Amino acid sequence: MGYAQAQETPIAFIGGTIIPVSGPPIENGILLVQHGKIQAVGRAATVRLSSEVTRIDVSGKVLMPGLVDTHSHVGEAAGGDGSAALQPDVRVLDALNVWSPSLGRARAGGITTVNVMPGSGHLLSGQTAYLKLRKGNAIQELLLCKDLLNEVCGGMKMANGTNPMRDNGTFPGTRSRSAAMARQLFIKAQAYQRKIKEAAGDATKMPERDLQMEALVQVLEGKRTVHFHTHRADDILTAIRIGQEFGFKPVLQHVSEGWKVAKEIAASGFPASVIVIDSPGGKLEAMDMRFETGAALVKEGALMGYHTDDYITDSRLFLRSAALGMRAGLNREKALESVTLAGAKMLDLDHRLGTLESGKDADFIVLSGDPMSVYTRIEQTWIEGKKVFDLSNPEDRKYATGAYGVLVGDVVHTHHDGDEDGHR
């Protein structure tokens, strides 16, 4: 692919305020990037620049890490269909439209890394894809993994509560059946895993290849992270219970009633990726949703981040979720982490992403001011040292503001049942 290698000339961003997230803000800082990586970051006086460095003056601007969105539906990928409640074989990467305008919206929102989830309404709707929002013409140019045949390139989407319930018999109609169906499938995967182990490398003794079982074995081995849609307090505890029973570590997703069970979530050690919605309700499991959830989880010591669930909330307003968390008691440091480092940790990518530190990927955004202010605009988005969004470019700007014909057809078509979106 060689995307990272494309940026050969070192570039220094000079004079701005740098929020590295790994430490306090740096006034009059320098961010030096080359070969797609951060070479240096620090106060102007501490970073030496050779004459070959391209200098970009960002005085008056704020630089921070590219945003990491742990739950999004950009790219119009559907995932599982209505044929079964559990479809671990289905991959988002086989359906994602890299030309979708929704990716342009996400870049305009400062999102550089995204976990694209398959659609909703299943107990298990398929394999997610971890992407960099590079401008590419094929899915492999966006994936964070290098070899999509042999590497794990994303997570696994599960759900409980009212979301997977349908009245057709194939899908669960109650919470107990939801849990039983998911557990039964994991027990089957454990047996498959045992057979592989017993074969001890002998190809003649290996079980027949089974795409569903292979993906679930990756979950059991801790190589593929389960992202577990769960809203209500009791459903959150059920997700934790299933993770603990089968020895995997889910990222709890949405977590609307997390404020009620913040202690229990923190004690489980499982991270929580929270959605922020402007009002409670809209479905039964979100009735007790509050802006306070993020602060409550952090207070108890849980790893907490936010996500967009785009198109449920707009990628262009991702920072708003963190700011509304701050409105409800989250401190500034944790608010900044919640859309950067926390997400990187949840995707096991914090060695590469989430902070501005020497050696990490050169993914960052240039802002007009305080990231937590409504009046601040995201002016530029850079991925691995390449600019993928520039507000001063009229074509890019259309994605930031909307314009006639620009966002046409960018909505994901994933939902099957219940109301217009298939959620209940």
Place this chain on the structure above:
Amino acid sequence: MIKHLLFLCVVVGLPNVLSAQKYALKADVVHTVSGPSIQNGLLLVKDGKIEWVGAAKDKAIPKDYKTYTAKTITPGLVDGHSVVGLAGALNQPHDQDQLETSGAPIAPELRALDAYNPREILVSYLREMGVTTIHTGHGPGALISGQTLVAKTIGNSIQEAVVDSSSMLAITLGSGISSAFKSPATRSKALAMLRQELLKAQSYLRKMEQPEIGKRPERDLKLETLAQLLKGELKALVTVDRAHDIQAAIRLAKEFNLKMVLDSASEAYLVMDEIKSSGVELVLHPTMKRAAGESENLTFETAKILNEAGIAFSLQSGFEGYVPKTRVVLFEAAIAAAYGLPYDKALAAITINPAKILGISHRVGSLEIGKDADVVLFDGDPFEYTTHVCTVFVNGKVVSETCR
């Protein structure tokens, strides 16, 4: 506007419910909306009304007044169009009354006041966010889905809450008409059906105006309501997004001389001259409404663009079939302001402008002596994400005191 005398009597008859308390509200900035903002301002509230407003240095606070202090004070917010109170937070069939699909697609006889639930949790949610007046009722989805009402976000009954029991008639054009209706299924059919129905109402109106009572037809709720529309007693609230549908709506307004309010109007920026010259009013879509379907061409900057063209408009919480079940006009105005709408215009779009469109600007929408004491106290810039709505007054009564 049709004021139901019954309701007015009830409200007037209960002055004690409103307030016996007197308040002095101080703030670094008081945005009166009707005039320039006042630095170090003071607002006195008595008997449910605004008694005095001005610079704090110009008035000594009388000693029996309870004092509240804030960074910023604004008028109570007015939501230009909502379905809250009819579309419940649960989003289950039993709490969704904003759209009737079992009957005919033209249902002007449906009154919001017969469905409005003042105890609905989204009503209190909006109140706690500083929204003190809502224009709510039947939502989009039928050719004519029913009547809307204007209510304060208080009270245990419609009588206590109502400001205007029948404000507008909700009409939908374009492809937003529910597929539950077999017909209309095309734009042309929709307009043909509407026009034919209005012609019928014209004829009904003529017959009803006959001097000889015996020759008048039997009362017909459907035609009676449409006759009110024709007489200008009700406004047509036309939910419409596509530019050519906006043009169709304006054509209809001209043909039948209707008082019309365009609702949502995602593509208004394409037809600004026509909107301006037609004289129709405008309640623009929520700034953060999703760009999808009929609204796929909306922009964050439409508010700014309309303002620059000299078109007055209100903002609204709109209609959501899923989450968020309601939006909050404060948040929508904030994003409009962030995307180029001047601050004072953004505030006007959620206070005085909707009050004017709703015909209630003599009571709400600005901080002026004699108006209802609907007031919001903030601990910072109202539009900032991290600012809290701290105290909310409706009719001179404290209805929320927790910073949110």
